[in-house]
Amino acid sequence: xxxxxxxxxxxxxxxxxQVTLRCSSQSGHNTVSWYQQALGQGPQFIxxxxxxxxxxxxxxxxxxxxxxxxxxxxxxxxxxLELDDSALYLCASSPTGPEGYTFGxxxxxxxx
Amino acid sequence: xxxxxxxxxxxxxQEGENATMNCSxxxxxxxxxxxxxxxxxxxxxxxxIRSNEREKHSGRLRVTLDTSKKSSSLLITASRAADxxxxxxxxxxxxxxxxxxxxxxxxxxxx
Numbered sequence: 001x002x003x004x005x006x007x008x009x010x011x012x013x014x015x016x017x018q019v020t021l022r023c024s025s026q027s028g029h030n031t032v033s034w035y036q037q038a039l040g041q042g043p044q045f046i047x048x049x050x051x052x053x054x055x056x057x058x059x060x061x062x063x064x065x066x067x068x069x070x071x072x073x074x075x076x077x078x079x080x081l082e083l084d085d086s087a088l089y090l091c092a093s094s095p096t097g098p099e100g101y102t103f104g105x106x107x108x109x110x111x112x
Numbered sequence: 113x114x115x116x117x118x119x120x121x122x123x124x125x126q127e128g129e130n131a132t133m134n135c136s137x138x139x140x141x142x143x144x145x146x147x148x149x150x151x152x153x154x155x156x157x158x159x160x161i162r163s164n165e166r167e168k169h170s171g172r173l174r175v176t177l178d179t180s181k182k183s184s185s186l187l188i189t190a191s192r193a194a195d196x197x198x199x200x201x202x203x204x205x206x207x208x209x210x211x212x213x214x215x216x217x218x219x220x221x222x223x
Contacts, residue, residue: 004154033210042200042213043155056210088152101211103147105154 004029006091006104013111018079021107023091025072032074033101034066035090043090049074078109086111118201118217126222131188133217135201136181142204144177145211146186149198158186158199193223 003026013019025032031050035043045058049068063079072093078085088108092101119134135144143162147155161168161177161184168175174187188195198218202211 035213037152039152040215042215043202045210045212048210058210090154092155100160101145101157103155103157106152108152 004091004093004102004104006089006107008107009105010108011110013081013109015081015083015111017081018077019081019109021076021078021089021091021109023074023076023093023104025074025091025093026095026102027072028095029072029093029102030095032068032072032091032093034074034076035092036060036085037088037090037106038084039087046076081111083111085109118199118214120217121215122218122220124220124222125191127191127193129191131191131195131219131221133186133199133219135184135186135214137184137201137203137212137214138182139203139205141179144175144184145202146173146175146184147200147202147213149200149216150196155200188219191219191221193221195219196221 005024007022033048034046037043046060048056052068065077068074088106090106091104094101117136125131145160146158149155159170159175161175172189177184198216200213200216202213204211
């Protein structure tokens with residue numbers, strides 16, 4: 001139990017659909033980042049939120065969007081799903097910034 | 113693109129032996145972190161070393177950082193079967209927030 005909870009653990013969606021992944025962080029964790037990890041690869045940075053505002057973004061198209069809420073939960077939304085979006089999506093949070101991230105166990109998304 | 117590249121890609125050793133894996137990166141960094149991942153699940157933070165540090169220890173783990181060579185190594189001493197996992201290095205480029213992960217080293221410790 002890491003203190004960062006992601007839901008659901010597994011998800012199957014059809015190409016073209018939209019998906020929302022959720023992350024619940026520990027109290028006081030003002031920084032949350034999302035990563036995409038394709039099979040056999042290292043995690044790729046999607047974006048980071050601090051106090052409910054996006055303050056950093058990786059090389060992902062606008063159909064990847066996020067929200068962070070005052071209760072330390074956050075969402076990753078992906079529109080118009082493509083087959084290549086199939087991956088493990090990881091949420092990481094920290095009270096102080098990128099150092100000392102605590103990662104959740106991830107959501108395994110399969111797009112068919 | 114991957115900033116860090118781990119070497120070797122895969123490593124198989126006997127229980128009790130030491131395991132060494134290396135990470136190279138391309139740009140100036142604030143710090144470098146090592147993570148472990150079991151069976152494609154969440155990442156577990158192992159150790160963080162700052163750019164002004166050369167060596168750090170945590171239990172059976174020893175991490176070195178050579179900023180002149182843009183490389184780091186992770187040594188696991190007296191390995192156990194439970195150490196079987198993928199190990200990733202992650203670097204934060206100076207002035208940015210995002211961590212860039214390498215492709216990982218898959219370690220298998222045989223009992």
